[in-house]
Amino acid sequence: MRGALSVLTGLVGLALFMALLWAGCSTFLKNNGAYERGVATARADPVVEKALGAPVRESWFLNGSIEGDGMTTRGSWLVRLSGERGAGTLRIAGYKADGDWRVVSMALDADDVRYVYVPGVGFRAPAEGSAVEGPPDILGH
Incomplete structure (x- = not known):
């Protein structure tokens, strides 16, 4: 015992x-500012809300990394967002220079569609019928 x-x-x-x-x-x-502003922007965006359903919620789990070289710090995050209609993955890329975090790109993958954030406009869907495209295969497959 x-x-x-x-x-x-x-x-x-x-x-x-x-x-x-x-x-x-x-x-x-x-x-950090990039993560916080990125998630807040996505949650408040009407295109994201329409794609996932209101209210848009952030998951507890995330995947990310932050690395620096002494002058510039870079970060990338994959954040699971969900709503009444479904779920998606928010991709945020940012960097920190001179003490301030900046978001350099954001995209949401939901239902095989990649919604890209356009500065000053918000999230935009690609042309109808477009699927999520990843990076090209360097081996040509």
Whole structure:
């Protein structure tokens, strides 16, 4: 019985450690101007709202990275957004120079359509019938 209690205590401790690690990483990735402005802009955009359904909500989980070289810091994030009609992935790319984060590109992939953010205009859908296109295959396949 004592051995089982030790194993259970170890598993609970490991789970707590992993939860704290996840929370810390998520906070680090979300705590910057590019991420915050990108998500807020997407959630308030009428094209995104129409594609996903109102209200648009941000998922707890995200994928992202932030890296720097001492002069410029770059970041990219994949954020799951959902609404009453469906879900999509918001892609945000940004950089930080002179202490300020800037968003350099945003796109939303939802229902096999990529909605691209156009500065001063908002999210725009491609021509009807266009599917999500990824980068070209460098091997020609």
